[in-house]
Amino acid sequence: MTTPAGTALAGRRAFVTGGSRGIGAAVAREGADVAITYAAARDAAEGVAGEIERLGRRALAIAADSRSAEALAAAIDRAAGAFGGIDILVNNAGIFAVGPVDALAIDDFDASLAINLRAPFVAVKAVLPHMGEGGRIIGIGSNLATQAPQPGLAAYAASKAGLAMMNRALARDLGPRGITVNTVHPGSTDTDMNPADGDHAPAQVARTALGRFGRPADVAAAVAYLAGPGATAVTGTSILVDNGANA
Template sequence: MSMSDLANKVALITGGSRGIGAAIALKLAQDGADIAVTYTSAAAKAEETVRAIEKLGRRAIAIKADNLDAAAVEAAVNETHARLGRLDILVNSAGVYSMDTVDALTLDEFDRVMSIHVRASFVASKAAAALMGAGGRIITIGSNLGEIVPFPGLIAYSTSKAALTGLTKALARDLGPREITANIVQPGSTDTDMNPANGDHADGQRARMAIPRFGQARDIAGLVAFLAGEEGRFVTGASLTIDGGANA
């Protein structure tokens, strides 16, 4: 993908301060986009991401917005448009991990996970769609654990990630007539602070994979960049798994 592929485009990546979100922000900037990232508490990490993007010659801003706060999420979308002049790409990347079996999971925790993953993605997508023109892109980061549940304790996490697939397909239908695409990327085990390749449960994850190693955040970013770019213009309503064959 050429440097000019996303020239004059603006992208907002929620949860873009670190991990997969930060890798996506940097990749889209490398491809020519100006970038906004949201963060909840990692202000220093968000500023590091902003500085890295600015070194690439692109504009970048960091906006504090907790995905639990719907008004803050909507405000972040509008602030991106106001400060960077437009909005072409939304990447719903902010997320949390939760692990409890049904007998232990509280309603408050279930609601928290659903709000951060599903409600916030709906709020951001609705606000972004109102500002996007033809060629707009909405890309949501799901999980391969939204497709297959290989062990106990994933009821909140897997339910929320599976719901994002339904949200994505519905968005694709609603926004297709306006030439705005909506797709979901389903990563598997990826080496990040949340799930390090040398973590306590890493060997069990590798045992499920056809390629028995963790992915890198840049692998996920590359797929997102394809969907955001010109070559991804006819892909919509798709669920794209990138997990080293764990779900094969």
């Protein structure tokens, strides 16, 4: 972002998975030098990287499918080599596979776990050789990790609940190294995957306490707080950014 809050991350080196659009792109704009991954949207990812470079920061757009542990680890190694290390890891890439249990394919369930849960674990393992004391690891979860307001959410909710619990456990593993691990749980957020003017948007808005859809920038602000100097004592926790949908 170009707001003053973004200056808190100046000089920090970040790696954001799935940063070509939506929440990932908003996080990438928060002020750090940043590498973002993309699976297919090369033009969009390079556009985000170019925008960041024009603001005087370093940026890389790296093709890496989060289903491939090898590709993801190689992308982290490449970013660390270019930047001289990584201070912030944001596990953002995800898929939203929904459907009733008798209709949802096992492959869809497996893909949810592979991208939403396994890939963040792979990324954490890969980033640790490049991350020192003061490092920050942040997972983008979902308010559906703690509440299932409609049918068909078993695969997605399980993957995001697993991410949040994994991050709590990792906070114990990595606390002695001075690395914090947290999760941000967005609610309904205006992205390509879930637009604020979509058919299902009115029902989602009706569940919120504030009566509105979220913006990617709202989620990015929470990530920037956890990655910034004001959150040195915050680890092993989750922050809901859902306009009170789970209140």
